Amino acid sequence: MSEQKPLILVTNDDGITAKGIRTLVELMQQLGEVVVVAPNSPQSGMGHAITIASPLRLNKVDLFPGLSAYECSGTPADCVKLAKHFVLKDRNPDLVVSGINHGSNTSISVLYSGTMSAAIEAAIEGIPAIGFSLCDYAHDPDFSHTHDHILKIAGHALEHGIPKGVAFNVNFPSKTDLPLQEIRICRQADARWQEEFDQRKDPYGRSYFWMSGKFVNDDTGQDTDEFALSQNCTALVPCQLDLTDYKIISELQSWNINERTAAIPSPESVETAKRSF
């Protein structure tokens, strides 16, 4: 590393006043020059949303003494885009960190995660990026056991860089009386959310729904993020930006997809269907 301190952009999806981002800012100040651009309100569940249909606001705030910090009306991905192109005037940070999220982002949750959308957005821009999440949904959780692992992972990312087209998804077990074990490099567990909907009536008699769900993990592999967390380890999954499933391309070639199948009705029945539409 050069004598000049690395430039580190910090963001999150719980909003700029959350305890998780304050913890992360304090840790990153030990590693470099920190700039904060984060949402002005919670953005959980926003996936990789960006704001294209409405204008964005960006305001300097005085929440972090001595630091350049901005709150943004947009999503975590918007924050990274605005940070790079406006706040940093197209200077690339050396590292983007997002979090610490108040809640798990393991397994399939990576797809719904605002925390990881910021990291993935930075990776698209070619910047080393890490999302940090604590498996504890409390407003005021204890992050103290994560400090050493955050410094190690961010330190390694600054020293080695992160391979192109990859962002790290890091999840920590919640604090217990047991000591935190090592950092493990994992794959994403093949688990999912089983949704539940709570149907209610508003004061005007109209229905509305609250969505909730329970996490279902039938993946018994010992190389997953979920397994590592069950062993009180920190789980690091390297996430790629290319969603192509290369394994099944050749299988699909054998479908002869340019030929019609039996599933498509005859032209006569299609005409009938059209007239009845």
Add this chain to the structure above:
Amino acid sequence: MSEQKPLILVTNDDGITAKGIRTLVELMQQLGEVVVVAPNSPQSGMGHAITIASPLRLNKVDLFPGLSAYECSGTPADCVKLAKHFVLKDRNPDLVVSGINHGSNTSISVLYSGTMSAAIEAAIEGIPAIGFSLCDYAHDPDFSHTHDHILKIAGHALEHGIPKGVAFNVNFPSKTDLPLQEIRICRQADARWQEEFDQRKDPYGRSYFWMSGKFVNDDTGQDTDEFALSQNCTALVPCQLDLTDYKIISELQSWNINERTAAIPSPESVETAKRSF
């Protein structure tokens, strides 16, 4: 296929009144029994957002004569969840189709795409799913050249199923005087959006930003979705739900990430940093 008609769920992200979903509904009626659950307003750029912090509304609408159709206050992913668990009473559709989107969802845009988030949500539930997009952002584009390819792709998906953990991302070139060529199975091009921000003042003198951008494709491969479209072909990319980058796991093991690096300052300088915070 059995005598019973397959059950097909249709959704989109441009909203239930868009021309694209009307076209898709009409085509799917040729293949099976159609149920429509789609957003009540445009959701473009929503990525894989889900609505957890506010309640959802779902209303039956009479937009498609003879069909069961609902508009939903949520995102495309919400629509799939509500459709399965509430409208269909946990009966799985045989196929979920999303679109036809008014605009491209090729390459890295798959991550920002509401159209594809609906298809990916269905794939998480184990349902064969396809997102269809036309590379034309007009409000009233000509979809007529896409009909035959949509029927073929959906017909093959009904006949063969789609491998577990995969959703199809299908993009069509916009209509020109040249005939549409064949369907090609492709990989996601390694391209990205280069953002631009237009800074303006509101009537009260405060700044706001419009985000726009231009698409930059330096990927010269002839097996990409972008290349297929440039040849006036339909591009089909099989997208996986597992973001793990398996290739780099062994590289990361060699980092010895549980050891400290030179990038982490000594305990003394950390103490100084803490006091100055």
